[in-house]
Amino acid sequence: MEVESRQQILERRKEIEQELVDMLKETESDFTLDHVRDAIFHEEGNDDMMKVMAMFDRGGDASELSNVLELVTDAWNYFPHKVLNGLSPAEKLLEHHN
Secondary structure: OOOOOHHHHHHHHHHHHHHHHHHHHHOOOOOOHHHHHHHHHOOOOOOHHHHHHHOOOOOOOHHHHHHHHHHHHHHHHHOOEHHHOOEOHHHHHHHHHO
């Protein structure tokens, strides 16, 4: 993850949100974007990222799993986390570099 400006982080977050909405529809998930954001914000342990991954699991092939993993990783890095005082890891990185 490269250090970006706050504006770039917010723009990328919007792109990720749209990609998540599209993937939730594509996988016919019962979950919503709010479920994903909430799970990331309230993460407490190592398995919480896997809980987000499971929201998209429909038993697809390796290539689908790879796409889900990439998207969830982006969401994890660009969405706010309570443990980071409401910042995303990308924002925390930007804060550290400034």
